[in-house]
Amino acid sequence: MxxxxxxxxxxxxxxxxxxxxxxxxxxxxxxxxxxxxxxxxxxxxxxxxxxxxxxxxxxxxxxxxxxxxxxxxxxxxxxxxxxxxxxxxxxxxxxxxxxxxxxxxxxxxxxxxxxxxxxxxxxxxxxxxxxxxxxxxxxxxxxxxxxxxxxxxxxxxxxxIFPTGWHGVELSGMVPGDDVAVFGAGPVGLMAAHSALLKGAARVFVVDKEADRLRLAESIGAIPVDFSAGDPVEQITEQTRGRGVDRGVEAVGYQAHDPAGDEHPELVLDNLVKVVRSTGGIGVVGVYVPQDPGAVTEGAKQGRIGWDYGTFFTKGQSMGTGQAxxxxxxxxxxxxxxxxxxxxxxxxxxxxxxxxxxxxxxxxxxxxxxxxxxxxxx
The missing domain is CATH 3.90.180.10 (Medium-chain alcohol dehydrogenases, catalytic domain)
Incomplete structure (x- = not known):
C-alpha cells in the first residue's frame, strides 16, 4: 500500500x-x-x-x-x-x-x-x-x-483536533458566560474557540499573527487579536476593561515564537498567567516534550521551561494539561x-x-x- x-x-x-x-x-x-x-x-x-x-x-x-x-x-x-x-x-x-x-x-x-x-x-x-x-x-x-x-x-x-480543542476548554474549567482567551489560531486553537462558543462562552479572544487564521476565528464569532500589532495581554485587558479573562487555552506548544520569529517556549504560558484573572483556569493542549534537542536554551532541551509560576501561584490560578x-x-x-x-x-x-x-x-x-x-x- x-x-x-x-x-x-x-x-x-x-x-x-x-x-x-x-x-x-x-x-x-x-x-x-x-x-x-x-x-x-x-x-x-x-x-x-x-x-x-x-x-x-x-x-x-x-x-x-x-x-x-x-x-x-x-x-x-x-x-x-x-x-x-x-x-x-x-x-x-x-x-x-x-x-x-x-x-x-x-x-x-x-x-x-x-x-x-x-x-x-x-x-x-x-x-x-x-x-x-x-x-x-x-x-x-x-x-x-x-x-x-x-x-x-x-x-x-x-x-x-475537535476533541483536543474541546478538552482544552474543559481543562480550563470554563462555564457558560465566561470570557476565554485562546492563544494560537492553528487548527487546535480554532477548534478550542469553536468549542468555547458552543459551550456558552460570553466572548472568545483568539491570539495569533497570521491574517488568514484570524479571519477564520472572526468568521465563527470570536474576537481576533493580532499579537504582531501589539502586546496581546494589553489588547485583551483593554477590551475587558482591565479585568482580563476567566479562562485561557494554550494551543501553541513548546515552539512558541514572538512577532520577530524568535523562539520563546515560555511565552504563551507567561501571557496566559498575565491575562487570566486571579482564581481563573488555564487549559494546556499545545504540545510540550520531555526532550527537545533543537531548543533554544539548555533547560528547554531537557523539557525545563522557566515560566512565571510565581505569579500563577500568587493569583491562585489552576491549570490542566495533557493530550485529549x-x-x-x-x-x-x-x-x-x-x-x-x-x-x-x-x-x-x-x-x-x-x-x-x-x-x-x-x-x-x-x-x-x-x-x-x-x-x-x-
Whole structure:
C-alpha cells in the first residue's frame, strides 16, 4: 500500500510499504477515506522529535472498515468509522476511568503512558496517512459514523483536533458566560474557540499573527487579536476593561515564537498567567516534550521551561494539561455535527490526494497564506 513515510527533517515521501493487516483477533483494518496533516506532525517534520526514519505518519484518520479479526463483535466490514488518535486497551485503570490518552498497556516505551498512531514516542504503531490502517482493540477504539460521505470534512476532525480543542476548554474549567482567551489560531486553537462558543462562552479572544487564521476565528464569532500589532495581554485587558479573562487555552506548544520569529517556549504560558484573572483556569493542549534537542536554551532541551509560576501561584490560578482522551468527547461531538450545531470543517483549506502529501507538509509548515488545514484522500 502507499503511505507517507518520514525520511528525516523536512523530508517525507509517499512510498510502498507492507499492507496493513489483521494481526490479532481484536484488530480491524480501516480503508482510509480522509487523513489529516496535524500541526503536531510538524514537530516531527522539522526534526524536533525523536521519531525514527521510516515511520508511517498520520494520527488523524477516518474511513471504512475493510476487515475484522475473529474477536471483533461490535463492528462489521463496511462500517464508516472515526479512529481516535489514542490507542486504548480498554481495560487498564486509566482507560476504565476515561483517560484513554494515558493508557498504561499499549505503549511499550519505558515511562510513557499513552499510545498513538504514527507519532514519536507513542509506540510502534503505523500511522494512517496511508491507504489502510490497522486498529488494535477495534471494538473499543472505533467510533461509528453515519454511512455515506456526508459531513466528511467535519467528521475527520473527530479523531483529534475537535476533541483536543474541546478538552482544552474543559481543562480550563470554563462555564457558560465566561470570557476565554485562546492563544494560537492553528487548527487546535480554532477548534478550542469553536468549542468555547458552543459551550456558552460570553466572548472568545483568539491570539495569533497570521491574517488568514484570524479571519477564520472572526468568521465563527470570536474576537481576533493580532499579537504582531501589539502586546496581546494589553489588547485583551483593554477590551475587558482591565479585568482580563476567566479562562485561557494554550494551543501553541513548546515552539512558541514572538512577532520577530524568535523562539520563546515560555511565552504563551507567561501571557496566559498575565491575562487570566486571579482564581481563573488555564487549559494546556499545545504540545510540550520531555526532550527537545533543537531548543533554544539548555533547560528547554531537557523539557525545563522557566515560566512565571510565581505569579500563577500568587493569583491562585489552576491549570490542566495533557493530550485529549478523545473517546470522552467524540460521540457527543459527532452528534453535534449531525445536528448541525458544530461545523469543525470550516478550517479546511486544502484537500489533496495522498501523492501530494509532501507538498501539503511543506506549505503547511511554511505557513503559506491560506494553508490552514490540509486533508489527504488516499
Amino acid at each position: 502507499k503511505a507517507v513515510v518520514y525520511q528525516g527533517p523536512e523530508d517525507v515521501a509517499v512510498k510502498e510499504v507492507p499492507d496493513a493487516r489483521v494481526e490479532n483477533p481484536t484488530d480491524a483494518v480501516v480503508r482510509i477515506t480522509t487523513t489529516n496533516i496535524c500541526g503536531s506532525d510538524l514537530h516531527m517534520y522539522e526534526g524536533r522529535t525523536s521519531v525514527e526514519e521510516g515511520k508511517v505518519l498520520g494520527h488523524e484518520n477516518m474511513g471504512v472498515v475493510e476487515a475484522v479479526g475473529a474477536g471483533v463483535s461490535r463492528l462489521k466490514v463496511g462500517d464508516r468509522v472515526s479512529v481516535p488518535f489514542n490507542i486504548g486497551c480498554g481495560t487498564c485503570r486509566n482507560c476504565v476511568h476515561g483517560w484513554t490518552s494515558f493508557c498504561t498497556r499499549m505503549n511499550p516505551i519505558e515511562g510513557m503512558d499513552g499510545a498513538a498512531y504514527g507519532y514519536a514516542n507513542m509506540g510502534p504503531y503505523d500511522g494512517g496517512q496511508a491507504e489502510f490502517l490497522r486498529v488494535p482493540h477495534a471494538d473499543f477504539n472505533l467510533l461509528e459514523l453515519p454511512e455515506g460521505r456526508e459531513h466528511e470534512n467535519d467528521f475527520t476532525m473527530l479523531s483529534d 482522551p478523545v473517546m470522552r468527547y467524540n460521540r457527543q461531538l459527532r452528534d453535534l455535527i449531525v445536528a448541525g450545531r458544530a461545523t469543525p470543517g470550516f478550517i479546511v483549506s486544502h484537500e489533496l490526494p495522498l501523492d501530494q502529501a509532501p507538498e501539503g507538509y511543506r506549505n503547511f509548515d511554511d505557513r503559506v497564506e491560506g494553508w490552514t488545514k490540509v486533508l489527504l484522500h488516499p
